[in-house]
Amino acid sequence: GESVGLHLPTLSVQEGDNSIINCAYSNSASDYFIWYKQESGKGPQFIIDIRSNMDKRQGQRVTVLLNKTVKHLSLQIAATQPGDSAVYFCAEFLEETSGSRLTFGEGTQLTVNP
Amino acid sequence: DAGITQSPRHKVTETGTPVTLRCHQTENHRYMYWYRQDPGHGLRLIHYSYGVKDTDKGEVSDGYSVSRSKTEDFLLTLESATSSQTSVYFCAIGQQGWEQYFGPGTRLTVT
Numbered sequence: 001g002e003s004v005g006l007h008l009p010t011l012s013v014q015e016g017d018n019s020i021i022n023c024a025y026s027n028s029a030s031d032y033f034i035w036y037k038q039e040s041g042k043g044p045q046f047i048i049d050i051r052s053n054m055d056k057r058q059g060q061r062v063t064v065l066l067n068k069t070v071k072h073l074s075l076q077i078a079a080t081q082p083g084d085s086a087v088y089f090c091a092e093f094l095e096e097t098s099g100s101r102l103t104f105g106e107g108t109q110l111t112v113n114p
Numbered sequence: 115d116a117g118i119t120q121s122p123r124h125k126v127t128e129t130g131t132p133v134t135l136r137c138h139q140t141e142n143h144r145y146m147y148w149y150r151q152d153p154g155h156g157l158r159l160i161h162y163s164y165g166v167k168d169t170d171k172g173e174v175s176d177g178y179s180v181s182r183s184k185t186e187d188f189l190l191t192l193e194s195a196t197s198s199q200t201s202v203y204f205c206a207i208g209q210q211g212w213e214q215y216f217g218p219g220t221r222l223t224v225t
Contacts (some may be wrong), residue, residue, distance in 0.1 A: 005133075032212040043204050043216030044157070089156065093212035100211040102147075104157040 003091045012111045019077040020110050023090035026071060030092040033066060035075045036106070047075070047088075077110075085112045117141040118217035122204050126223045133192040135220050138186075138204030140217065146188040147206040147214060148172075148180060163188055175192075195224045 013019050025033070028085050031052050038042035050057045050064045050073075057064050063076040087107040094101050117140035127133050137146060147162040149172075159172030161180040169180050177199060179191045192199055202221050206214040 034212055036216075041219075043219050045208075046213060050210055065116060091212075095211060102159065102212060102214060106154075106156045 008099040009106070010109045010111070012013045012113060013016060015080060015082060015112055015114050017080055019075075019080045019084070019110060019112075021024050021075045021077075021088050021090075021110065023072060023105055024071060024077075025074040025090070025092050026041045026090060027094060027103075028068065028071065030094045033064070033073050033100070034074075034091045034093065035062075036091060036104075037086045038083075038089065044089060065100075080112050081114060085110055118205060118207055118215060120203075120217040120220050122220060123218065124221045126225060127195050128225055129196060130194050133195050133222065135190045135203055135222070137188045137190070137207075137217060139207045141207060141215075142185060143207040143209050143215075144197050145208045145214075146182065147208075148178070148188065148190045149204045149206065149216075150174065150201040151204060151219075152201050159204060160190065160203075171192075193206075195222075200224045 032049050034049040034112045035047040037047050039043045046078045048064050050061050050066050055066055061078045077084055087109050089104050089107045091102050091104045122134045135159045145164055148160040149157045151157050158174045160174055160178050161172050163169045163182040165172050166182055180188045202219050203219040204219050208214040
């Protein structure tokens, strides 16, 4: 079936470096793609979204890139800080007449080393 | 957590007992959702609501029911809890379907 997944389950970076978290998706009909951050013991936190007709969107220290040709989504975090350590989920949103759906990937654990 | 509370935050119950989890929001958002999160499965949608008394099933709705009698409250009920329903349950709210804000979660253990 349709799925959203992640290339790597874990990513370890040095503080101050840039981080890139990748995601592959399979449903080309999805309307939005979203990144969530989940810290230990907390609920997922919305980071940034991108509409399917866009290639790039920037937020505060984060950039999301969407490559529809290869069905690839990435989250770039600039100057990674210890507070960025968390699990990052990509999700895809599809709106259909039968109802809308947000489908989450498995998540990537980002560890920031001091 | 964007004006969302969940209660209880932790619960241990026995197999076969009914359980109700409550989600309360102060944001007046239209949409409310219940997810469960399990290792190896990520977040999976159980049920969602698109308005008062308007609900629909998600990916893993078997064994669960929901009710939304007012905008701010969304209840998730396990009519007869089973060990397979041991999980962390998250409520989420949103004005648009793709931008969802999650509560702190409820850890449910069914023994």
